[in-house]
Amino acid sequence: xxxxxFEGVGIAAMxxxxxxxxxxxxxxxxxxxxxxxxxxxxxxxxxxxxxxDADTCSSDLCFDAAERLIADNDIDRNEIDLLVFISQxxxxxxxxxxxxxxxxxxxxxxxxxxxxxxxxAAFCYGLSVVYGMMQSGGIRKVLxxxxxxxxxxxxxxxxxxxxxxxxxxxxxxIERDEKFERSVFSxxxxxxxxxxxxxxxxxxxxxxxxETLKERVxxxxxxxxxxxxxxxxxxxxxxFVIREVPRDIKRTLEYAGLTTADFxxxxxxxxxNFINSYIAKKMKLDTSKIPSTIAxxxxxxxxxxxxxxxxELKDNMxxxxxxxxxxxxxxxxxxxxxxxxxxxxxxxxVEV
Numbered sequence: 001x002x003x004x005x006f007e008g009v010g011i012a013a014m015x016x017x018x019x020x021x022x023x024x025x026x027x028x029x030x031x032x033x034x035x036x037x038x039x040x041x042x043x044x045x046x047x048x049x050x051x052x053d054a055d056t057c058s059s060d061l062c063f064d065a066a067e068r069l070i071a072d073n074d075i076d077r078n079e080i081d082l083l084v085f086i087s088q089x090x091x092x093x094x095x096x097x098x099x100x101x102x103x104x105x106x107x108x109x110x111x112x113x114x115x116x117x118x119x120x121a122a123f124c125y126g127l128s129v130v131y132g133m134m135q136s137g138g139i140r141k142v143l144x145x146x147x148x149x150x151x152x153x154x155x156x157x158x159x160x161x162x163x164x165x166x167x168x169x170x171x172x173x174i175e176r177d178e179k180f181e182r183s184v185f186s187x188x189x190x191x192x193x194x195x196x197x198x199x200x201x202x203x204x205x206x207x208x209x210x211e212t213l214k215e216r217v218x219x220x221x222x223x224x225x226x227x228x229x230x231x232x233x234x235x236x237x238x239x240f241v242i243r244e245v246p247r248d249i250k251r252t253l254e255y256a257g258l259t260t261a262d263f264x265x266x267x268x269x270x271x272x273n274f275i276n277s278y279i280a281k282k283m284k285l286d287t288s289k290i291p292s293t294i295a296x297x298x299x300x301x302x303x304x305x306x307x308x309x310x311x312e313l314k315d316n317m318x319x320x321x322x323x324x325x326x327x328x329x330x331x332x333x334x335x336x337x338x339x340x341x342x343x344x345x346x347x348x349x350v351e352v
Contacts, residue, residue, distance in 0.1 A: 003186045003255050006131040010180030010340060013173040015069035015347035016310040017061045018297065019050040023166070031157045031224075040163050045273030049166030049298035051151040056352060058087045058147030059097050059104075061169025064350050066105055066143055069171045072347045077105065081139040082112045084130055086122045086146040086302055088330070089153060090115060101145065112139075119197070119330025120269050121187075122146065122302035124337040128185040130174050142174040148301040153199060155225035158218070161232050164272065166298035170306040177342075184338040186252040188244070193332040196236050201227030241275055241328050245336075246282050249326060252336040260285055262322060265313060269327035270294040270304035279326070301329065310346050317344040 025041045025048065026034075041047060052061065062085065070077065083105070085098035098113040107113075116126050123146055130142050147169030154161040201212030212227040225231060253259060260266075266285055268276045270293055280287055291312035293304065300307055305327050309317075321344070325337035 002188070003184060003252065004128050004132065006135060006183045008178050008180055009131045009134045009174065009176055009183065010342065011172050011344055012175045012177075013069055013073045013345040013347070014170065014306060014310050015065045015072065015350070016168060016170045016307050017064040017068070017350040017352050018168045019052045019056060019061070020351040021051045021053065023049045023051050025049065025163050028156075028163060031162070032159055036159065037163070040159055043274070044164055045294050046164055046298040048296045049151070050168060052149045052167040056149070057091050058089045058149050058169055059085070059091050059101055061149075061167065061352060062145035062147040062171060063101060063104055064352050065169050065171035066101075066145060068347050068350050069173055073173060073345060075141070075173065078108050079141045080107050080111055080143055082130065082133065082142040083107060084114060084116060084126055084142065084144050086116045086118065086126045086144070087148055088117055088119055088301070089147075089149045090117075098145075105143075118302065118333060120271070120301050120304070121327040121329060121331070121333040121335040123305045124185055124325055124327055124335035125187055125333075127174075127183070127337060127339070128187060131183060134174065134176055140176065144172040144174055146170050146303050146306060148303050150230075150299070150301055153230050155229040157215070157224035158229070158231070159221070159223060160234055161230060164299045166300050168297060168300040168303045168307050170303055170310060172306060179342045181340045182256070183340060184252060184256045186248055186255075186336040188248060188335065189331055189333045191331065193236075193240060195233075196240065196332060197230065197232045197330045199228060199230045238275060240332055241271070242278055242282070244334055245279055245326060245328055248334060248336050249283060249324070252338060256338050258338065260324070263289065263324045264321045265289050265291060266324045266326070267291060267305050267308050269329065270297070270299055270308060271329070272299070302327070311349060314346040317341055317346055319343060
């Protein structure tokens with residue numbers, strides 16, 4: 001267990017962008033009969049999602065979110081000393097998408113830029129990396145960009161994943177200021193479970209080929225995908241989450257000397273309704289403090305935690321607020337964050 005603690009650093013403003021194309025999950029019936037679709041949709045609780053078009057990448061969504069953030073907060077681009085881009089759906093294998101965004105956003109050449117390639121827990125990881133770098137004293141303002149276009153990497157013919165994932169991008173402005181009290185992050189990983197959620201083909205272990213792109217039936221239920229589309233062993237993921245996530249939250253609270261009653265909101269990764277309801281019940285959390293976007297945006301991977309804050313808490317972040325963040329997924333990796341906010345400025349969501 002790695003627990004990190006920071007003071008005097010926090011999120012000053014946030015913005016988000018989502019594709020304009022809305023997918024009604026009940027109508028997503030090209031490959032499955034309507035009765036089966038309804039059964040799956042009702043179970044996972046994802047009723048709508050946003051899909052990027054063929055020419056829109058994660059970087060485009062993050063760019064529009066960042067431009068809205070900069071405009072709404074009158075940010076001097078020359079004061080941005082660091083840009084971090086979180087995604088597992090980058091523009092290219094190389095160069096890093098963050099560096100392309102540095103140029104596209106008109107940031108100075110002395111701006112540090114790098115990518116973080118991590119799944120659903122990555123927003124907490126990204127915050128901890130940025131907070132640590134900022135405490136060195138040489139960085140004034142940071143753009144933390146987090147974007148995913150998961151609709152492009154899952155097969156619409158595999159019912160185990162076809163109705164879950166959506167696309168979005170967010171931008172967060174992070175600043176040093178004494179008004180921000182202590183943040184605490186618990187970061188964890190278990191690579192022995194790396195095959196629970198995976199895209200096997202298309203990398204350098206299994207390079208792209210005719211075979212990796214060939215669709216095939218993958219199980220006794222007739223689900224179809226190729227090796228360059230993601231798969232998820234849902235039952236094993238659920239067992240992992242209910243075992244590890246409540247335990248990690250409790251350890252982090254004990255370290256910080258806090259209880260669940262000390263938080264204004266609990267923001268969970270939007271995996272599915274069943275998992276989050278189970279965690280809330282097991283932790284005896286006040287469900288009125290648990291915002292949710294799974295119904296209208298689906299699982300947007302690492303974007304889901306910040307998107308939920310932006311979408312559901314926009315009008316409730318005036319003054320001092322303490323949020324408990326919890327995310328888990330690809331890797332497997334999981335994270336708990338205790339994050340104070342002070343008058344966080346949240347922009348209206350942009351449709352791209």
